[in-house]
Amino acid sequence: MVHAQISKGKRNFIFSLLFLGWLVDSLTLFGMNVAIIPISKELHLSQTQSGMVISSFWLSSACMTLLAGWISDKFGSRKVIVIAVFIISLFSLLTGMAGSFLTILAIRFILGLGDGGLPTGSGVAITEIYKREVRARAKSFLFAGQLIGGVLALYAAGLIADTWGWRVMFYIVGGIGLIVTLLLFKYYNPPKVVNTTKDGDSLPKIPMKDLYRSxxxxxxxxxxFCSSVVHWGFSSWLPSYLEQTRGLNLKTVGSLAMIPQAFGLLAALLTGYLIDKSLAGKEKIIILIGAVISGLCLFLMFKAPSIQVAIAYQSIFSIGDSAIAMAIITIPLKYVSQNITGSFMGTMYFAGGLAGFIAPTTMGALIDAFNGSFQAAFFFLIGSLVIVFIGALVFRLPKNNTNIIASNDSDVSV
Known part of the structure; x- marks a missing residue:
């Protein structure tokens, strides 16, 4: 695989535009987790309906990831990313105009189509922009962009919604997103990558049937999938948990909910750096430790005697959660053949999107079923972490960390 020769400054500028796109997406995504509180009150939604509003986004996102992966592999990342950010921005703006349960459900469903294209296209973009040796760090910065957006969204959403109403929040995010879309359209031109073996021959395309036999x-x-159930289930319902169980107002909810996000951000950056350096090939260990830490803190958080102790456990949980996500996400970037990165990550993100669809609705239904108690919902997340732990136990990288699935093991970055 040979990258086009462009300057380091040009590569970093292109990556910065990609980072802005992720920031807009996360503002929309995490902003809804706070906005759903006043939306539910205004539109008279049940807990189950509130979960459906959040989950509708993930259903369409999951469906789009597979298509986006194929398009990105075939045509490159540019078209997928520009269109994705445009859809996210436009329908974020339209979210502020919704006046009924069905309307907001439909808008969030279409918005999810954009979200489904962005992560998959970005996975291919990283392979276009950077060599293998630094891809974990690059991915950690994008993941950090999502978490930074989460921190900003949780604080700003609570503040704006409390001051001017939840609709204004979506108008602002959508407007910013449309500006970012214009910047991407004009300046986002990732370098061309030629897929070849070390002998200079064209790298043959791997049939999809071989991919899905792995x-x-x-x-x-x-x-x-299971780690995404935990991540999106927790982040979707954390603001509501703080408001309903701990009795906090909307502004305080946003301020406190961003603290665990900040710890997750730092953990993502550190994990990405370590995977590129001293922990390359040891992703399994990171996942195992992260699953234990996250599961234990979820249990302790629910039993916490005070809000301060609960936030402390939430913050430690976020460290483990981010470490798991980074370890899993970087595996295809470092160990999967270049010409199927999009399809591989599309399959992963499809599973993650399904998790995002299932988790909030399931948790909402469990909360309704247990008369407002979050206990069963938290045990649902802990059970998912148990499966992550078991998966990590049986996971094995190929010897010498060669490609997991490749038509030619000599596929290397040069």
């Missing part, structure tokens, strides 16, 4: 692929997909 046991390692399905092990990774199952781990990513």
């Amino acid at each position: 046991k390692l692929l399905w092990t990774i997909v199952i781990m990513y």
